[in-house]
Amino acid sequence: xxxxxxxxxxxxxxxxxxxxxxxxxxxxxxxxxxxxxxxxxxxxxxxxxxxxxxxxxxxxxxxxxxxxxxxxxxxxxxxxxxxxxxxxxxxxxxxxxxxxxxxxxxxxxxxxxxxxxxxxxxxxxxxxxxxxxxxxxxxxxxxxxxxxxxxxxxxxxxxxxxxxxxxxxxxxxxxxxxxxxxxxxxxxxxxxxxxxxxxxxxxxxxxxxxxxxxxxxxxxxxxxxxxxxxxxxxxxxxxxxxxxxxxxxxxxxxxxxxxxxxxxxxxxxxxxxxxxxxxxxxxxxxxxxxxxxxxxxxxxxxxxxxxxxxxxxxxxxxxxxxxxxxxxxxxxxxxxxxxxxxxxxxxxxxxxxxxxxxxxxxxxxxxxxxxxxxxxxxxxxxxxxxxxxxxxxxxxxxxxxxxxxxxxxxxxxxxxxxxxxxxxxxxxxxxxxxxxxxxxxxxxxxxxxxxxxxxxxxxxxxxxxxxxxxxxxxxxxxxxxxxxxxxxxxxxx
Amino acid sequence: xxxxxxxxxxxxxxxxxxxxxxxxxxxxxxxxxxxxxxxxxxxxxxxxxxxxxxxxxxxxxxxxxxxxxxxxxxxxxxxxxxxxxxxxxxxxxxxxxxxxxxxxxxxxxxxxxxxxxxxxxxxxxxxxxxxxxxxxxxxxxxxxxxxxxxxxxxxxxxxxxxxxxxxxxxxxxxxxxxxxxxxxxxxxxxxxxxxxxxxxxxxxxxxxxxxxxxxxxxxxxxxxxxxxxxxxxxxxxxxxxxxxxxxxxxxxxxxxxxxxxxxxxxxxxxxxxxxxxxxxxxxxxxxxxxxxxxxxxxxxxxxxxxxxxxxxxxxxxxxxxxxxxxxxxxxxxxxxxxxxxxxxxxxxxxxxxxxxxxxxxxxxxxxxxxxxxxxxxxxxxxxxxxxxxxxxxxxxxxxxxxxxxxxxxxxxxxxxxxxxxxxxxxxxxxxxxxxxxxxxxxxxxxxx
Numbered sequence: 001x002x003x004x005x006x007x008x009x010x011x012x013x014x015x016x017x018x019x020x021x022x023x024x025x026x027x028x029x030x031x032x033x034x035x036x037x038x039x040x041x042x043x044x045x046x047x048x049x050x051x052x053x054x055x056x057x058x059x060x061x062x063x064x065x066x067x068x069x070x071x072x073x074x075x076x077x078x079x080x081x082x083x084x085x086x087x088x089x090x091x092x093x094x095x096x097x098x099x100x101x102x103x104x105x106x107x108x109x110x111x112x113x114x115x116x117x118x119x120x121x122x123x124x125x126x127x128x129x130x131x132x133x134x135x136x137x138x139x140x141x142x143x144x145x146x147x148x149x150x151x152x153x154x155x156x157x158x159x160x161x162x163x164x165x166x167x168x169x170x171x172x173x174x175x176x177x178x179x180x181x182x183x184x185x186x187x188x189x190x191x192x193x194x195x196x197x198x199x200x201x202x203x204x205x206x207x208x209x210x211x212x213x214x215x216x217x218x219x220x221x222x223x224x225x226x227x228x229x230x231x232x233x234x235x236x237x238x239x240x241x242x243x244x245x246x247x248x249x250x251x252x253x254x255x256x257x258x259x260x261x262x263x264x265x266x267x268x269x270x271x272x273x274x275x276x277x278x279x280x281x282x283x284x285x286x287x288x289x290x291x292x293x294x295x296x297x298x299x300x301x302x303x304x305x306x307x308x309x310x311x312x313x314x315x316x317x318x319x320x321x322x323x324x325x326x327x328x329x330x331x332x333x334x335x336x337x338x339x340x341x342x343x344x345x346x347x348x349x350x351x352x353x354x355x356x357x358x359x360x361x362x363x364x365x366x367x368x369x370x371x372x373x374x375x376x377x378x379x380x381x382x383x384x385x386x387x388x389x390x391x392x393x394x395x396x397x398x399x400x401x402x403x404x405x406x407x408x409x410x411x412x413x414x415x416x417x418x419x420x421x422x423x424x425x426x427x428x429x430x431x432x433x434x435x436x437x438x439x440x441x442x443x444x445x446x447x448x449x450x451x452x453x454x455x456x457x458x459x460x461x462x463x464x465x466x467x468x469x470x471x472x473x474x475x476x477x478x479x480x481x482x483x484x485x486x487x488x489x490x491x492x493x
Numbered sequence: 494x495x496x497x498x499x500x501x502x503x504x505x506x507x508x509x510x511x512x513x514x515x516x517x518x519x520x521x522x523x524x525x526x527x528x529x530x531x532x533x534x535x536x537x538x539x540x541x542x543x544x545x546x547x548x549x550x551x552x553x554x555x556x557x558x559x560x561x562x563x564x565x566x567x568x569x570x571x572x573x574x575x576x577x578x579x580x581x582x583x584x585x586x587x588x589x590x591x592x593x594x595x596x597x598x599x600x601x602x603x604x605x606x607x608x609x610x611x612x613x614x615x616x617x618x619x620x621x622x623x624x625x626x627x628x629x630x631x632x633x634x635x636x637x638x639x640x641x642x643x644x645x646x647x648x649x650x651x652x653x654x655x656x657x658x659x660x661x662x663x664x665x666x667x668x669x670x671x672x673x674x675x676x677x678x679x680x681x682x683x684x685x686x687x688x689x690x691x692x693x694x695x696x697x698x699x700x701x702x703x704x705x706x707x708x709x710x711x712x713x714x715x716x717x718x719x720x721x722x723x724x725x726x727x728x729x730x731x732x733x734x735x736x737x738x739x740x741x742x743x744x745x746x747x748x749x750x751x752x753x754x755x756x757x758x759x760x761x762x763x764x765x766x767x768x769x770x771x772x773x774x775x776x777x778x779x780x781x782x783x784x785x786x787x788x789x790x791x792x793x794x795x796x797x798x799x800x801x802x803x804x805x806x807x808x809x810x811x812x813x814x815x816x817x818x819x820x821x822x823x824x825x826x827x828x829x830x831x832x833x834x835x836x837x838x839x840x841x842x843x844x845x846x847x848x849x850x851x852x853x854x855x856x857x858x859x860x861x862x863x864x865x866x867x868x869x870x871x872x873x874x875x876x877x878x879x880x881x882x883x884x885x886x887x888x889x890x891x892x893x894x895x896x897x898x899x900x901x902x903x904x905x906x907x908x909x910x911x912x913x914x915x916x917x918x919x920x921x922x923x924x925x926x927x928x929x930x931x932x933x934x935x936x937x938x939x940x941x
Contacts, residue, residue, distance in 0.1 A: 025843055046748075051842075053842065285623070286827045328630050334767040345544055413594060486610045
């Protein structure tokens with residue numbers, strides 16, 4: 001139990017199950033046309049679930065409100081989580097998604113009675129196609145990784161149709177872990193490409209690895225070091241030359257809006273993380289949405305169903321014989337599509353282009369200011385994020401983890417740490433375009449102060465965080481003795 | 494632009510610090526031939542009130558009413574108490590991300606731990622993960638997990654009475670990830686999976702058997718028999734539940750010895766929203782926990798010995814194990830899992846049971862009324878809040894009900910050609926009594 005008496009914000013909140021008292025209820029169920037007949041044979045019946053909460057409505061509200069207060073979120077503080085693009089989530093979009101005509105719409109409503117929803121989906125497909133330069137888009141996938149899986153399935157189907165699904169996929173060492181995992185799920189073995197001294201993939205490395213057994217390269221651009229793969233055109237040409245395909249991981253699309261279109265880079269398939277680039281809330285870890293955009297050659301393989309235009313209006317069609325099939329139920333994370341379209345329309349073409357310019361400006365501002373005190377993994381101009389490390393703190397015994405924990409004491413969320421793997425002790429910082437210069441300056445001050453503390457008072461970092469709802473959590477213990485749920489106490493009999 | 498805080502002075506100060514004279518200089522690593530073609534041919538930005546008008550106009554072109562909805566088939570019109578959405582709209586919850594820093598993410602972590610507990614209890618299983626995308630992808634992941642646990646076994650038996658879209662998603666996931674064979678288990682006259690067909694299909698090369706509970710026809714499968722047959726051949730028994738409210742009154746899969754139980758959690762606190770986002774529940778036996786996909790929250794302590802929650806057993810996951818991970822899933826459906834936790838906490842031990850009873854009674858009342866008016870109920874297995882009825886004029890009467898702005902279930906022929914005149918109907922707590930009467934009048938006019 002959190003037993004410590006605190007002043008101010010109460011930090012001692014039991015589990016909802018521990019708030020239960022027999023007989024309390026948090027909702028009243030309408031009992032219309034209720035009859036005594038149980039309708040089911042007795043052997044199928046279950047008694048009310050032992051241990052389920054018995055809590056009144058105000059207590060349930062207070063419980064979850066208190067829990068919310070223990071979270072840092074992008075709306076409440078700077079959240080520079082590299083590679084996640086924690087930009088502002090416009091509040092109005094929450095209201096649009098909740099309009100009754102959307103929120104109460106059943107997914108199997110006949111198409112002629114859901115024309116507004118279908119048109120909205122066709123709209124967002126059009127916007128995403130224009131932004132990426134790609135030929136067609138599916139909105140089905142529920143997340144970025146789900147989009148990767150969908151895209152790799154399409155790549156496999158494309159090759160299989162040509163007689164050989166091929167065996168390998170080339171993946172840079174700096175890639176997100178989802179890339180190799182998605183490739184493996186589709187039956188591919190992965191070949192790791194090491195970057196050069198300045199963090200980029202060399203065409204020569206691709207040329208050496210490339211042959212008729214390579215199905216695709218999965219390349220993130222800008223890469224996870226925040227650097228644009230300058231040789232992308234050359235690399236794509238090499239891959240295409242052997243009949244391979246280019247999967248572009250769109251995780252970092254926030255740097256490219258109106259700057260460069262993935263289709264022009266030679267991308268055949270890409271996923272778009274709506275929760276990053278297009279502002280839909282991250283939700284503490286989902287729901288996101290991971291639409292996939294493809295070139296004309298891959299279009300026949302898009303998952304079903306697809307929105308099509310007919311003389312009678314918009315329709316769902318499953319009539320695509322070469323489709324990889326379905327990747328989920330119904331039509332994708334529609335609620336997220338509404339929010340993403342609202343965001344794009346709020347900005348318009350020029351606003352979207354400004355997003356990337358300001359995101360890159362902010363990242364470079366941080367890069368230059370923080371380089372005074374921290375080791376920059378790869379010097380030079382970055383795109384929308386930059387990667388530092390704990391190199392140079394060896395004498396103090398201070399590690400990246402300690403720096404991150406101390407930042408929490410300053411009221412900031414921590415950057416992404418220990419990723420990408422190619423940078424030991426990485427600190428990956430992504431400010432986004434929605435943070436003011438004052439916020440960036442405050443963050444810089446905090447980081448510079450931590451660097452000073454590391455040398456003068458390293459114990460303050462080792463003991464951090466101290467001003468958070470809980471202190472440093474014992475992660476080893478959680479893994480050694482997993483306790484993954486609450487269990488009701490044994491009944492006294 | 495209202496989302497950008499930068500003044501011209503800010504931009505100039507930042508450029509000066511960086512040591513460049515304009516923003517374009519920051520993009521010089523990008524080949525000119527890409528930059529030259531990058532202009533976005535898109536309309537100008539719009540103010541909030543213009544957007545509101547636009548989306549309201551689109552929303553009005555959809556027939557969306559819980560009052561008049563008799564459609565289920567994997568997505569259910571259930572009432573969501575106001576407290577649920579109030580909590581979901583807390584930006585502290587929705588604008589946070591993966592709780593990598595547990596010290597400032599205890600809200601997300603504790604709520605997820607509560608979700609895991611509720612999901613495990615509801616399904617009657619040892620342990621549940623932090624959630625999946627939806628019920629169908631959770632089912633597909635369960636099949637992949639079974640294939641990992643039974644290496645060398647190549648066949649997976651999937652009930653035809655499982656939601657057709659779930660079957661399609663399993664096929665998409667399994668195809669190309671190895672030389673596996675999916676086989677269909679037929680349903681029998683009762684509308685439940687044919688145990689004899691299962692008996693003859695089972696062999697030592699079967700890794701898993703997947704059945705729905707309740708199934709697509711609303712029928713409650715005889716899990717005791719199906720699981721006993723499955724486990725006798727050391728295959729894994731997997732159940733998928735599209736309407737988890739049923740488990741408020743029907744014995745849960747875990748009590749029958751199921752190995753992996755998954756569900757779509759949309760029924761609890763999540764609006765229909767045209768089918769997404771929903772949330773996948775995924776539960777299994779403790780012994781299989783390290784083979785489970787997705788993330789997990791565990792209990793631990795902080796430096797002062799206070800209880801604290803943290804992501805754990807992450808070595809199964811893609812960011813650590815990369816190509817050898819148990820799944821490529823990176824996040825979960827955190828906010829939707831929160832909705833499930835809040836709604837189930839409000840319903841609680843007795844509310845859940847009562848809501849299930851209400852659904853059960855209303856569905857059985859409508860089924861009986863239709864039978865009394867000339868419709869046939871072809872399947873006699875016990876059902877919860879969904880059932881199949883047939884009539885020679887099913888299609889035209891269905892159309893007639895649609896014309897009256899009712900959503901009269903769904904015709905099954907689309908997925909089951911053998912069920913030409915069949916309608917799948919669902920009754921939850923939300924349709925009004927008047928709508929039920931109107932539906933009866935449309936489907937079974939007394940004057941004919």
